[in-house]
Amino acid sequence: MTAVMMAVMVVLAGQGGAVAEPRPTVAQAKARLAKLEDQADQMVERYNTAAEKYKASKKKYDQLNGQLTSELTKVAELRESLVATAVGTYQSGDTLLWPGFVNQQDPAVMLSGLAAGNQIAAGRDRVLRAFDSANRGLRDRRTKAKAAFDEAGDVLDEVREERKKVEKLVGEQERLLRRLNRFNPGNPNSPGVKYTGPASGNARVALQFAFAQIGKPYRWGATGPGSYDCSGFTQASWAKAGVSLPRTTYTQWSWGASRRVPLDALQPGDLLFSKGLGHMGMYVGGGKMIHAPRTGDVVKVVALDDYWRGRLLGAVRP
The missing domain is CATH 1.10.287.1490 (Helix Hairpins)
Incomplete structure (x- = not known):
């Protein structure tokens, strides 16, 4: 063993093995x-x-x-x-x-x-x-x-x-x-997207507002107008249609106890809830929903199957 190698080993031993842990893989x-x-x-x-x-x-x-x-x-x-x-x-x-x-x-x-x-x-x-x-x-x-x-x-x-x-x-x-280069800060002043779907009545008003928020950042605890969390987003959207929803996923699910609809009979504007009630969004039709997803992401439309993959708990029609 060379003197250099011995010196390195002595230094490492003196540090008590405090070698930086390798960064996690992707x-x-x-x-x-x-x-x-x-x-x-x-x-x-x-x-x-x-x-x-x-x-x-x-x-x-x-x-x-x-x-x-x-x-x-x-x-x-x-x-x-x-x-x-x-x-x-x-x-x-x-x-x-x-x-x-x-x-x-x-x-x-x-x-x-x-x-x-x-x-x-x-x-x-x-x-x-x-x-x-x-x-x-x-x-x-x-x-x-x-x-x-x-x-x-x-x-x-x-x-x-x-x-x-x-x-x-x-x-x-x-x-x-x-x-992972996946952080999207969003734009609090995003002009959103014009809603052109088939919804009518209050549901149309709610979805028009929801689509106008596309591109705005998710922010936990936020209820708008520049950012939202999932339940704050649905609450604000339906408030524009004159429907006062409670604040959280839990209370919105409870509020809708008498308004539940089968998952095979969804209509645009229906509220969608994940199992465990940790997340929610709004159905827009065609097997898609609009929601405020999570930290580092923005309000957007996603395919239900791609996002929840069987973790959908149920739906409520305001």
Whole structure:
């Protein structure tokens, strides 16, 4: 063994064998990318679900907080009324009390005083009851608002955790796509394509909008107008036709429970869902669908068989 070879071996041994691992082959990179795509589909929809939960919790808190502010104003006003009533009673002295009335020499004055006393007592009683009721309502509002605030905070933590997971996974996706020269940044201002298919009514309006988005990039968590994820794309498309879809693949599938259609009876505009509900698109006819595919790709029309190959779960007609 030459001295040079021995020196190299000594250096390698000193590094603890820390030799850079060989880069994956193209085949390995493609296999890894396919796995990441499946994981990303599920993870992005979990993120969307958590984000929607946070929005709902935050909205609930804002509503309760608004009611709490209104209740605080009401209690403050009643407190002022109560103080004014108490001061008035104190300043009126004994003449408004029973002994003062019965000691009046003039019966007419006594009866008039009793009537006034009863009215004042009834008014004071109403203010007291209203103040007590408002205070109980205030405590109830505070408790509910606090619970809603805590709920929103917990969900926000969940959203942040899901975001971290998605960002890490998407980062790896992008690196692999760029290495394979398959990363398409898209064009947020893409003019799209004119729809000339056979759809009519609301479905035609939805598809016209969908085709006008062709070429815009996929972006997880996005709902337009410059980028979309799969469920954000279908939601925005059908919103143009006046149909309000929920935000995620899971909720859109559930929303369509009574609107399911057989896969052999598809019509343009129908929503298509993958098994596992990680992905979805819109049927355009001729065995094709339009969708926002995945990171590093753009809104486009694809053949169903080429894209899903038996992984199609079902369809919903909005």
